[in-house]
Amino acid sequence: MSFLSKRYYLISGLMYGSGLRVMEAVQLRVQDIDFDYKCIRIWNGKGNKHRVVTLATELIPLLRNQIAQANEYLH
Numbered sequence: 001m002s003f004l005s006k007r008y009y010l011i012s013g014l015m016y017g018s019g020l021r022v023m024e025a026v027q028l029r030v031q032d033i034d035f036d037y038k039c040i041r042i043w044n045g046k047g048n049k050h051r052v053v054t055l056a057t058e059l060i061p062l063l064r065n066q067i068a069q070a071n072e073y074l075h
Contacts, residue, residue, distance in 0.1 A: 010062050014040075017056030021046060030067055035060060 004012055014020045014028070024042050032041045038055045045051055055063075 010059065010066060013056060013059050013062070017059055018053045020053065030070075033063060035064075 011025050014025050015022070018040055020028070020040070020042070024045055028040070032043070033055065034041070035055070038057060038060075039052050040055050042051045042053060
């Protein structure tokens with residue numbers, strides 16, 4: 001995925017590395033990410049079902065950075 005711009009790398013990495021669908025990736029919330037257990041909880045996915053997927057380890061620093069940037073923007 002090195003050919004992707006930095007703008008789209010994280011969301012495409014979540015889709016590819018953790019198996020998220022497009023709307024699941026777009027609607028992802030911070031509280032659905034569990035860094036300790038390296039998993040993501042998906043609510044009301046395809047077929048209105050809940051599931052847990054693994055969090056790709058290489059995306060953890062990128063996610064933490066994105067959360068920090070969002071917190072700076074809000075405060």
